[in-house]
Amino acid sequence: MTSTPRRDLRVGLIGYGLAGSVFHAPLIAATEGLALDTVVTSDEERRAQARAEFPDVRLAAGPDDLFARAGELDLIVVASPNKTHVPLATRALESGLPVVVDKPVAATAAEARALAALAEERGLLLSVFQNRRWDNDFLTLRDLVERGGLGDVWRFESRFERWRPQPKGGWRESGDPAEIGGLLYDLGSHVVDQALVLFGPVTQVYAESVVRRAGAEADDDTFLALTHTGGVRSHLHVSSTAAQLGPRFRVLGSRAGYVKYGLDPQEAALRAGARPGTGTGTGQGQGSGSGPESWGVEEESLWGRLGAGESPLTGGGSPVPTRPGDYPAYYAAVAAALREGAPNPVTAHEAAAALDVLEAARRSARDGVAVRL
Structure with a gap:
């Protein structure tokens, strides 16, 4: 039958x-x-x-x-x-x-x-x-944290930075609160969500939020400092005005640190017309590939490094193979x-917890004080 x-x-x-x-x-x-x-x-x-x-x-x-x-x-x-x-x-x-x-x-x-x-x-x-829960760097870091590769994590630094000195306009950069624009709610939704997934609830939020570009209306350079209930401190940066981009992640623990530069290649691949599962992958981060197995894969030169005592830029630490990104998941x-x-895969209650942090960050930046949750 x-x-x-x-x-x-x-x-x-x-x-x-x-x-x-x-x-x-x-x-x-x-x-x-x-x-x-x-x-x-x-x-x-x-x-x-x-x-x-x-x-x-x-x-x-x-x-x-x-x-x-x-x-x-x-x-x-x-x-x-x-x-x-x-x-x-x-x-x-x-x-x-x-x-x-x-x-x-x-x-x-x-x-x-x-x-x-x-x-x-x-x-x-x-x-x-x-979707940034399925970025290549986040999947790799989450695995490192869960396996104890860093020891006890003390500080989590996350940067989602761009160099866009001229505003594009549109609702995303509108100063009208009804539009829910600005980087705090745009890129901030990603970096806060990742911090909560990795290190759990937050007890205190401090933020600095600035409009730097001439003609811009909404925040375009924002920093958040979070204190997690488990003691981890998260320092999160989102910016459209970073003339020199910092590491995507810098995570410091009692045993080792992990530093990773560069963005996950999946968005660039999708923008370039590559598609998962169709024989066009991300091609080692370049937007084209030889088969579905290449989706989300980045070139070895972009792998993060794990070690202690020396900067990864001067050869410190060992390369950590980056797991393939997996937006299709x-x-x-x-x-x-x-x-x-x-x-x-992502509940509205989890999103609400991130919004608790974003609302506290907005109050903190406005009033110049740390906000307890």
């Missing part, structure tokens, strides 16, 4: 800007068991882009058109501007549909927890796209959660 193949879960994607076109659409399409059914965008150029890459995709001009067909879909992905995340996720859940929301899921932890409560009440999946986990009841 032969079994009937399960049909793919049909996904409606709201938004086809950077998040939708570079991250969500390609990753959804590459995930076994998921099918990109509909893309929502009113922008004609983006509609043409979506149709060119996914010829069978249906297009909708707005969320109303999508939700009118809610019964034909199995998952909604919200990749639209930050201020729309809560209302669109709420609407999806009230329509009886599981939902993935890009980070930050909300402006406040209270809003995130209210969304989580609604999802739990309806018995629906609500997951937050914290996020949507594979979402599919497993929907199909099999597997764990949610």
Whole structure:
């Protein structure tokens, strides 16, 4: 007796800007068991882009058109501007549909927890796209920490820095609080989430947040100092104004330190048109490769170094092979959660804990004081 193949879960994607076109659409399409059914965008150029890459995709001009067909879909992905995340996720859940929301899921932890409560009440999946948990450097560091390779970790330094001296404009750099723009909520959502995953809850937050570029409205150079309940101190930097980029990670422990430069290659590969599982990998960080096995792999010269007593730039320490980055693992986990009841890869409660820290950081920077949680 032969079994009937399960049909793919049909996904409606709201938004086809950077998040939708570079991250969500390609990753959804590459995930076994998921099918990109509909893309929502009113922008004609983006509609043409979506149709060119996914010829069978249906297009909708707005969320109303999508939700009118809610019964034909199995998952909604919200990749639209930050201020729309809560209302669109709420609407999806009230329509009886599981939902993935890009980070930050909300402006406040209270809003995130209210969304989580609604999802739990309806018995629906609500997951937050914290893709940087699957960066190559973070996967490598997490493994080092869990294996005790550093001893007791004392300080975690994390930098997500760029050199963009001219503002690009748009909602991400808007000074209107309703837009939830600025680096604190953009890149800060990543570095705070990583710190919490590695070292657990936070008891105190201190932050400095500055608008440095002429014509900029939202914070473009921000520093956070976190005190974790276990004693680890996290120093987190996010900046668009770093003329010299520091190490992505510098982690100091009682036995050794780990220093890693360079960003995970997956975003650059996706922007360049490479796709996981299609024979085009990240090609050792250069945007093209010889097969699916090369996805997320970086060249050996970028491996971090583990050691004590000397700078890695002068030969100190030993190279640590960087684990391949694995953004596809996020949507594979979402599919497993929907199909099999597997764990949610990133819960709204976890996102709310990060928002507690971001809200405290905003208060700290405004008032010039450390904020206890």
